[in-house]
Amino acid sequence: MFDPKAEISVTQDGNRLFEKAVKDNIETVWHRHEAQQPQCGFCDMGLSCRICIMGPCRVDPFGEGPQTGVCGADADIIVARNLCRMIAAGAASHSDHGRDLVEVLESVSKGTAPGYKIRDEDKLRQLAGEYGVDMEGKDVLAIAGDLARAMMEDYGMRQKAVTLVSRAPEKRRELWDKVGITPRGIDRETSEMMHRTHMGVDNDWQSLLVQGLRNALSDGWGGSMIATEVSDILFGVPAPKPTMVNAGVLKKDQVNIVVHGHNPVVSEMVSKACMSEEMLDLAKAKGAFGINLAGVCCTGNELLMRRGIAMAGNHLMTELILTTGAVDMMIVDYQCIMPSIGKVASCYHTRMVSTSDKAKFPGMEHHEFHPENAEKKAMALVKTAVENFTNRKEVMIPVEPQEAVGGFSVETIIQALGGTAEPLIDAIKAGKIRGAVGIVGCNNPKIKHDHGHVTLTRKLIEKDILVVDTGCVSVANAKAGFKLASAADMAGPGLKEICKALGIPPVLHLGSCVDNVRILVLVSALANALGVDISDLPVAGSAPEWYSEKAVTIGVYCVASGITTHLGPMPPITGSLNVVNLLTRGLTDVVGAGFAVEPDPEKAALFLINHIEEKRKGLGLDSRTL
Template sequence: MAKTTKTVEEMSIWEDAHQMLRKAERDGIETAWDRLEQQTPHCKFGESGVCCRICTMGPCRISKKAPLGVCGADADVIVARNFGRFLAGGAAGHSDHGRDCIEAFHAVAHGKTKDYHIQDSKKMLRIAEELGIATENRELLDVAKDLADKFFDSFGSKHEEVCFINRVPEKQQENWKNLGIMPRGVDREITEMMHRTHMGCDNDASNTMLQAARMCLGDGWAGSMIATEVSDILFGTPSPRKAQVNLGVLKKDQVNILVHGHNPIVSEKILEAVNEQELIDLAKTKGAKGINLAGLCCTGNELMMRQGIPMAGNHLMTELAIITGAVEIIVVDYQCIMPSLVQVGNCYHTKMITTADKAKFTGAEHVKFEMHNGMEQARKVVRMAIERYGMRNQDRVEIPGEPVDIMTGFSNEALLDALGGSLTPLIDAIKAGKIRGVVGIVGCNNPKYKHDYCNVNLTRELIKKDILVIVTGCVTTAAGKAGLLVPESIEQAGPGLREICGSLGIPPVIHMGSCVDNARILQLAALLANEIGVAISDLPLAASSPEWYSEKAATIGTYAVASGIYTHLGHPPNITGSPIVTNLALSGLDDLVGACFGIEPDPFKAAELINERIKAKRKGLGLEE
C-alpha cells in the first residue's frame, strides 16, 4: 500500500483533519489522499476527454497520429458526447433523489404511510396555487394528491415545459425557446442525452452541448427544485437556528451515529428514533451516556438546516470521521459515499448500513427503508448502533478539537423574513453598492486540492469585497469551520456588507442547504430578476465550485450558466481535448445564454475574476461598480 508523500498540512487546512490523518498513519489506514497518489499521473486521454468507449469498434483515443475514431468521430464529437453523459449522471442523481421525495409525498397524500407527514401545509398550498391546483374548500390530502401528480408529470414524456418554469424571468424563457433549450420532462431530457450520444446520432458538438444545457435546466428548475420543495413540505421549511461543525461534535461517552448521503427521508427518521426515550434508556444500559447523531455531506446539511443537528464533516472528512474510532454506525442512502468507508469501518468497529436498493455497498449491511416502514427501520438501525457500542475500543478513540458554532437555516422564506418580508432591502443594498453582488459557492472537496483551502479563501475574499456569499453542499462545512457562518464574522466583511448584515443580525455567508438546494439559489436569482424587471443574466450574481469533483457539481454549474449565472470552477471538466466544447464553455455560451464558465485554481485570483464579472454586471445595470 503506497502512502501519500504529502504532509498532513499539505493535505488539509484543518487541525481536526491533521490529527486524524496522523492517526490514520499510525493505525495503518489508507485514505483518498493515498489512493490519489497511486492513481497519479492520470491518463491524459481521459483527462482531456478524448477517449471514447461508446462502441466496440473502439475504444478509440484521439491523438495527432490518430485524429479520428474508427467511426470517424473527431475530438470535438467525442468530448461533447463524453461530457453530455457526464452531466446526465449528475442530472439523474439529483432528479432521482427528487423522484424519491415525490414518492414519499405521494404515499402521504394517499394515506399509505403513517411515518411521514405534511409538516408545512402552508407552503404546500402556496405551491399548489402557484401550479394552478385548486385549493379552496378542499381537503389537504386531496390537494396533496394533485400536487404529487403534477410533480410526477414534470419527469416523464412531457411536450410542454417542467412545472416551475413560470418562476423563470420571461426574457430568459424567450431566450431558451429561441435556442431550443426549454426543458421538458426531466427524464426525457436525460434519456435524449443518452440517445444523442449513442454511436451515430448527434455528431455536432455544439448541438450536443445545447441538449446538455436543456437537460441541466431540467435538473435545476425541476428535479432539484422539486426535491427541495417537497422536502420542505414533508420535513419543514428551514428557519435560522444554531448548530455546530467539525469532528469535535462526536462524543466519547455516547453512541455515535453518522448519517451520510443526500435525502432527508432516511435521516429524519433516524433523528426521531435517537430521541425516543426507550432507545436512550437502552443505550444507558450498555454504559453510554446517550445517543449522539451527527451528519456528513448533504444529508448532514439537510438535518442541520431543518433541525440544527451537528455536522461532523464534508466529503474529505468522511473517512477521517470513522478514524476517530468513535462511530458505531454510519447510515447512508446515496451519492458521494466513498466505498472505502466500508474498509475503513472494518479497521474499527464501525458498520455501514445501506438503506436504498439503488445504493448497496459490498461489506455493508442493508436495512431497506420504505415509505411504510421508515420508523421501524430507523429504530432497528439505532438498536444496532447501541449494540455495537460495547464493541468500541475506547483506547483507540481520539476525537479532535472543539466544535465550532454556526448559524444555518436560510431558506428563501427565512431570508425574506430576515429582510422584513420583501426583497426591497436587499435590492436597495445592491443598488447602493453596500452589497455589490451575490455569489453562491457550492460543491465538494477533491484531494487534488489542499482540503478546503480554496473553499474558505474564496469565501473570505468575496465578503471582503462586499459580496454576499451563499453556501450549500460541502462548502458549508468549510465556511462553518472557518467561523464564517456566524453573525460575528461580519468583522471580516467589507464595510457595506458589514453594515447590512449587522443590521439584520445575519452572517455575511448564508447557509442555504444541500446540493439539491442550489435550486433555492436559482429561485432567489429569479425573484430578484423579476422584482427588478431584468433577466437573471443581467444581475451582479455568480456561482463557484472551487474544489468540485462530482458529476452533479458539473450539472449544477451547467444549469447555473444556462440560467444566466457566470460560474467559476477550480479546474475544468474533462473537455480540454475539444476546442469547440472548451470555447463554448469559456466564452461562446456568454453570447447564447448571457453567462459562461471561468476556470481558476487559485482562490485569490478567482475572487478577482468573479469581482470583475460583478463589476461588469453592475455597470450594465447603470450602478456604480
C-alpha cells in the same frame, strides 16, 4: 508513502485525523489518488471514448496519432459526447432524488408512510397552486396526493415545459424558447441526451451541447427544484438554527450515529428514533449519556437546515471521521459515498449500514428503507448502534466543535429583510453589498482540502460580496467561522454594516446540493423586482473544489439560467478547443453567461469581483476598479 505529518487540509481536524489514519495503516482517498499518478492524459482532456465496443478509442491531441475514433468521431464530437453524458448522469441523480421524495409525498397522502407527515401546509398549497391543482373542498392529504401526481407528470413527456420554469423571469423564458432549450420533461431530456450520444446519432458537437443545456435545465428547474420543495413540505421550511461543526461534534460519552448521503427520507426517521425515550433509556443502560446524531455531506445538511443537527464533516472527511473510533454506526443512503468506507470501518468497531434499494456498498449491512417501513427500520438500527457502544476501543476526538448558524431558505432570507427583497436591492444599489456569489460543490483530493472554499469565501466577503453556500462548502465555511453573526467583522465595511443590522453572518447556508435551486429562486426574485434578466444581475457562481457529474449539471444549469460560473478544476474538455471556446466565450452570446476556470482561489476571487463590478456598471450602478 505519505508523511504522517503531511497537511492534506486547511482544517485542524482533517490533518490530525489523517495523521491518525496513517498511523493506523488506513488507506484513504489521498493515498489512492497518489497511487493513480500519472492519471490518463487522454481521459483528462476528454479524448477517450468507450461508448461502443469498436473501441475503446482515443484521439491524439498532438496530431501525431489517430485523429478520429474507429467510427470516425473527431475530438470535438468525442469531447462533447463525454461532457453531455456527464450532464445526463448528474441530472439523473438529483432528479431521481426528487422522484423519491414525490413518491413519499404520495404515500403520505394515502396514509401508507407511518412517521411522515405534511409539516408545511402553506408550502403545499403554494406548490399546488403553481401546478394548477384544484384545492376547492379538499383536505390536506387529498391536495398532497394530487400535487404528487402532478409532479410525476413533469418526469414524463410534456409538450411544452416542466411546470416550475414559470418561476424564471419572463425574459429568461423567452430566451430559452428562442434558443430551443426550454426543458420539456425531466426524464425526457436525460433520455434524449443518452440517445443523442449513442454511436451514430447526433454527431454535431454544437447541437449536442445545446441539448446538454436543456438537459441541465430539466434538473435545475425540474427535478432538483421538486426535491427541494417537497422536502420543505414533508420536513419543514428551513429557518436559521444554531449548530456545531467539525469532528469535535462526536461525543466520547454518547452513542454516535452518523448519517451520510443525500436523502432526508432516511435521516428524518433516524433522527426521530434517536430522540425516542425507549432508545435513550437503552443508551443509559449501556453506559452512554445519550445518543448523538451527526451528519456528513448533504444528508447532514438536510438535518442541519431543519433540526440544527451537528455536522461532523464533508465529502473528504468521511473516512477520517471513522478513524476517531467514536462512530458506533454510520447509516448511508446514496450519492458521494465512497465504496472504501466499509473497509475503513472494519478496522474499528463501527457498524456500516446501507439503506437504498439503488445503492449497495462492499462491507456494509443492507437494510432497505421504504415509506411504509422506514420508522420501524430506523428504530431497529438505532437499537443496534446503541448496543454497539460497548464494543468501543480507543477513541480520539481531535478538536473542540466550532459554533455555526445554518438553515437560510429563500423564505427566511426575505423574512429577515422585512418580508420583501427591497432592502437587499437597496443595499446593492447603495453599494454596501456589491453583489452575491453562490459557492457550491464538494471536495476533490487534487486540491488541498477546503483550501479553495475558505480562501475564495474570505476574499469575497472582504470586498463586500455576500456569499451563499450549499453542500460540502457550507461545512468548510462553517469550520472557518464564517457562519456566525460575529463573522461580520471579517467582511468589508458595507457588508459588515448590513449583516450587523440584520444579525446575520456574511455567509448564508442555503442547504444541501439540491438546494442550489434556492439560489435560482432568489436571483429570479431579484431580477423580477428590478425588471431585468438574471444575466444582468451582479451575481456569480463558483465551484472551487468540484468533482462529480452532479456538479457539471449544476454548473450548466446555472450558466443556462444566466449566472456566470467559476470552476476550480478543469472539466475534461481541453481536447477540443471548439468546446472550450463555446463554454468560456460563446455561451455568453447565447445565454448571457459562461464558464471560467481558475484553480487558484485568490485569482478566482479577482475574476468574480471584476465580473460583479462589470454587472453593476451595466445596471448603471457605481463600479469600483481593482
